[in-house]
Every structure is written in structure tokens, then in C-alpha cells.
Amino acid sequence: MSTTPLPVAVEPTRDEHLVAAVEGAGGRVVGPAEARVLVWIGTVDDFPELGDQVEWVALKTAGIEEYVAAGVIDDRRVWTNASGFYAENVAEHALALLLAGLRQLNTSVLRHWDKQPIDTAVRSLHGSTVAIIGAGGIATSLIPRLSACGARVIAVNRSGRPVDGAAVTLPSERTDEVWGQTDHVVLAAPATAQTRHLINAQSLEALPSHAWIVNVARGPLVDQTALVAALRDGQIAGAALDVTDPEPPADDDPLWSLPNVIITPHVANPSSGLTRTMAPWMAENIRRYLAGEELLAVVTAGSAY
Amino acid sequence: MSTTPLPVAVEPTRDEHLVAAVEGAGGRVVGPAEARVLVWIGTVDDFPELGDQVEWVALKTAGIEEYVAAGVIDDRRVWTNASGFYAENVAEHALALLLAGLRQLNTSVLRHWDKQPIDTAVRSLHGSTVAIIGAGGIATSLIPRLSACGARVIAVNRSGRPVDGAAVTLPSERTDEVWGQTDHVVLAAPATAQTRHLINAQSLEALPSHAWIVNVARGPLVDQTALVAALRDGQIAGAALDVTDPEPPADDDPLWSLPNVIITPHVANPSSGLTRTMAPWMAENIRRYLAGEELLAVVTAGSAY
Numbered sequence: 001m002s003t004t005p006l007p008v009a010v011e012p013t014r015d016e017h018l019v020a021a022v023e024g025a026g027g028r029v030v031g032p033a034e035a036r037v038l039v040w041i042g043t044v045d046d047f048p049e050l051g052d053q054v055e056w057v058a059l060k061t062a063g064i065e066e067y068v069a070a071g072v073i074d075d076r077r078v079w080t081n082a083s084g085f086y087a088e089n090v091a092e093h094a095l096a097l098l099l100a101g102l103r104q105l106n107t108s109v110l111r112h113w114d115k116q117p118i119d120t121a122v123r124s125l126h127g128s129t130v131a132i133i134g135a136g137g138i139a140t141s142l143i144p145r146l147s148a149c150g151a152r153v154i155a156v157n158r159s160g161r162p163v164d165g166a167a168v169t170l171p172s173e174r175t176d177e178v179w180g181q182t183d184h185v186v187l188a189a190p191a192t193a194q195t196r197h198l199i200n201a202q203s204l205e206a207l208p209s210h211a212w213i214v215n216v217a218r219g220p221l222v223d224q225t226a227l228v229a230a231l232r233d234g235q236i237a238g239a240a241l242d243v244t245d246p247e248p249p250a251d252d253d254p255l256w257s258l259p260n261v262i263i264t265p266h267v268a269n270p271s272s273g274l275t276r277t278m279a280p281w282m283a284e285n286i287r288r289y290l291a292g293e294e295l296l297a298v299v300t301a302g303s304a305y
Numbered sequence: 306m307s308t309t310p311l312p313v314a315v316e317p318t319r320d321e322h323l324v325a326a327v328e329g330a331g332g333r334v335v336g337p338a339e340a341r342v343l344v345w346i347g348t349v350d351d352f353p354e355l356g357d358q359v360e361w362v363a364l365k366t367a368g369i370e371e372y373v374a375a376g377v378i379d380d381r382r383v384w385t386n387a388s389g390f391y392a393e394n395v396a397e398h399a400l401a402l403l404l405a406g407l408r409q410l411n412t413s414v415l416r417h418w419d420k421q422p423i424d425t426a427v428r429s430l431h432g433s434t435v436a437i438i439g440a441g442g443i444a445t446s447l448i449p450r451l452s453a454c455g456a457r458v459i460a461v462n463r464s465g466r467p468v469d470g471a472a473v474t475l476p477s478e479r480t481d482e483v484w485g486q487t488d489h490v491v492l493a494a495p496a497t498a499q500t501r502h503l504i505n506a507q508s509l510e511a512l513p514s515h516a517w518i519v520n521v522a523r524g525p526l527v528d529q530t531a532l533v534a535a536l537r538d539g540q541i542a543g544a545a546l547d548v549t550d551p552e553p554p555a556d557d558d559p560l561w562s563l564p565n566v567i568i569t570p571h572v573a574n575p576s577s578g579l580t581r582t583m584a585p586w587m588a589e590n591i592r593r594y595l596a597g598e599e600l601l602a603v604v605t606a607g608s609a610y
Contacts, residue, residue, distance in 0.1 A: 272425045
């Protein structure tokens, strides 16, 4: 293990949680021109030109499609994202959304003590089957929560390699088999060409009419026009969305007026607590880098789906 | 075990789920005048005069304070309620309410994509401590759910006998010690003279300002005037109530207009699915009665708190 402090830039602002994590793990916070490591907590639009001395760039988000689209990610250094760092938070939000839908919390908030229709519409998570599409870190955190709630899990991942705690794991090319076998769906896959409009008119048709869809991944996984039609027609029971396409939905988007939709403003992993949550993971990765060990969350193409 | 079918009345309507349960367990459904057992699924106001031949009355609810107040319950036969029968359902609703509060689902539903304040107000259940006041059947179902969500549990029950899965169990006379040691509170105790206004100005003062209170028990456990004041002043973060005092709250009750309140219309155990949920428990109790075994849910004074 190296004893020379690793020169690390934390940009565009020297966030206190990350600076403390870097220094505590054997790094020294420096300006970008000297840095061998860049921890970037700004936006893709402000991403700087990289000097050749930068060996590793650490991004703060789990979804990196904007960086891919901007052509920022190169093969001249290692890139990490935050895949898995926020999994506990996102899994908790997914469970909150699913339970809120099933237990009619949205209609209860909007329609004061409208007891009869709400009482009749309440459903239980216990005894139901939940499919998690894109079984990576979020699923690892979500499955024990769902199991404790008495639900059975179908996991879908790229390889089809069995996921701990799931009753069934299917490879992503068999995703279409899921819709007829599950009660509810949680979307937790990255946004890629393969996952675009994974929820579409066909999948909505194949889902049971009591199904809730939860999206804590990315808006484009859902064909929103088809979703609105299915929600209007009662083809599925409801949708609880932390992400939409676009974000936010336009003021006149029908999603806002449908009674069986819950929308949270992309807060499954709140921005306000992000660097604090990221800090211990960053410290661990700096320790690994100095020790020559494999880094966590190295960017590869769509490993979860 | 007796081989003569036990004459059981299911009144005031011969609910299909309960009739099937009674018949499947060795009972024969008869009119009230012949019955040795009365399964009563009506209201307290319609409760009939009981003949001396009735040895056991089975009530459909877990809370029986109305029957106690009406003086219906006598000591000339055995009385059972439904304590514990609906615990899974109620525990699931309690978790839904707590998560909805912490993850700001109510403000999200009411204030479309008002991202900044919502993002800042989101809190996590994982890493927090939750006190369950009245640690009976609901707590038994709720504790594994909370544990899977990464929360630590303080249980309060009458005896103080350690509750499985709770980090700490306190006897009810030490309830006041809980407020300063917990992040959140779930009320699951029966309504008795001892539990009336358990949440009051003093307990609200002692709770941390980030605390959510969830009530899935009975409205009178909370001094609602004190609660409204605490919610207005930010003394606690919020309240998620499936029960209120009275039910429903009046149209001009300030609870309806507070942004940090979630109210569901007493649907933790939906009336619409009640007899179906109750049926297998009723079958088990008939089997026990015929076998001379101890019945489930025999009415005693406030066993959970």
C-alpha cells in the first residue's frame, strides 16, 4: 500500500463530506491540474477537459446515460459511477411507493375519508408476487424488504444468474414471460437502448388488472403514452413513479390528473443528502485504489439488465 | 373430540366465508335460538339478547371498547375478539404510513414536483429507531418488516417481557422513557383508560423534531388538540393516522389542512375483506372448541399494553 497521499480533486465544489472521506482514506485534496483522481459532483454540462495525469474519474450518480451521450467517458482512464451506493435509499423508496399504491394512500390524501371506495380498493403486499426488472444493487436491498412483507420475488437480470432471495430469476431476454406471472413490477434497470419502453402496450396488456408498476429507475423505461392509456382503461391498477419522461411531466400531462398515479419528484436518492451517503463509499474506493484492489462501481455497459 | 356438529349461528348475515369455515371445522350453521356459539359480524347496536344456551360469542373486531361500553360482555360465557387475526394487514398498513411520511409521498401527491423542499425533507427509515407502543400481534408482524428496512425497534408491552426482534422491551409503566430514545412511534395498543391520550403535550415535547407518529390503533390514544399544535409548531415532523377521534374528523378539523399529516379512513384492516381474513381463524377456533383446547383471542383486559 502506497504511503504518499493520493492527489484527489473534488470538483466543482470541495464538498465537506467528500473532502473528509478522501483525506481520511489516504488522499490529499488538490486542484484539478495536479489530481490523479477527479471526484466530479457537478453536472455533465460543466464537465472539465481532463489532463493526461487523471487516472480515475469518480462520478456521483448511478445513472450515467448523460455522460455516455455527451461522449465524455473515454478509455484512457478508469471511470466509476455510484451504482449501488444509494441502493438502500432507492429500495426503501420503491417499497414506500408500492405500499402507498396498494394501501390507497394517494386516494386517501386527495379524497378525505371517502371510506367505501378506498376500503374496497386496498390491496395487500403480503401474499403477492413482485417482479424486479434489473436485479442489481437496488434489488439486493429490496428483496429482503419485500420478503419480510410476505411477498415473493421474481428477479430479472442480464445473465439470469440466480439472485439471492428471489423465488425465480430470469435472464433479460425472457422479460416478456414475467408480465403474466407477477402481481406487481418494480423497474430498477439502467436506461439503455435495450430497456427503452420495456413497459409498453404489450406488457401492460399482459399484466393483471390489479398490478401496480413502480419506477425508481429512469423515465424512458416506460412508454408513458401507453401507460396513461392503460391507467385510464383500468388495464392495470396504478403506477407509482419517482422518474418520468420528461422530468417533470408537463403541467397538462394527464399523469397529474389520473387518480391511480403517485409521482414523487425524483427523490428516491435525495440530492440534498447525496454526498453524505456517497462519502463512505468514496473512502472505500480510495483505499482500494491505493491498495491496488479492484474498485467498486467501475463503469461497464448495463450490468444489471 | 366431539363428533356431533357444533351448532353455530353466523349473524346477522350468513357470510359465505364464515359459513364455509364453520362447516369445514365441524360446525353446523343454525339459527340463534339453537346456537351454542354465536359468531357476530354485525354492529354493537344490533347485538341480540343471548339465550342461556350460548356458550361462546365470537366478535369480528380486535377493538371491543364499544362492546365493553355497551355492557354487552358478560361473564356467563366465553367471549373472543379478533385480536391478532388482522395483524399482518395492520402491520403492513403501519409500515406503508411510516414510509409514506418519511419519503414525503403526501407532499409529493399534493404539490406537483415541488422538488427542492421535498428533496430536503425526505428521511430514511433505515438507520432509525421505531418505538411500537402496545407490542401484541401487530408488533409481531411489524418488527420483521421494520428490521428488514434497517430500523431498530423499541417495544412497549404490559409485562415488559422481551419481544422477539426488538432491541429493547419496556413495560408500559415506563412508556415515558421512550419518547427521548426513539425517532418514530407506532401506536398499536388497545383503547383503554390507561392508553387514553398516551400521546399528549408532554410526550410530543419529548419526541425529536424529526419524529413521525403512526396510529393504527384507536383515535383516543392521541390528544388530537395537542397533536395539531405540535404539528403546526414543527415540534414533530408529521403524523400518519388510520384512526382519529372522532372518525372521520370534522370537515373543518385542522388535521385536514396540515401539510405534514396523512389520514387514511380506517382501512388498515379493510372491512370489505374482513370476513375472508377472519374465516381461517374462526375455523381454527371451532376446531379448538370441539377439541377442548384453549381458544385464540379470548377477551381479557388490555393484554398488549
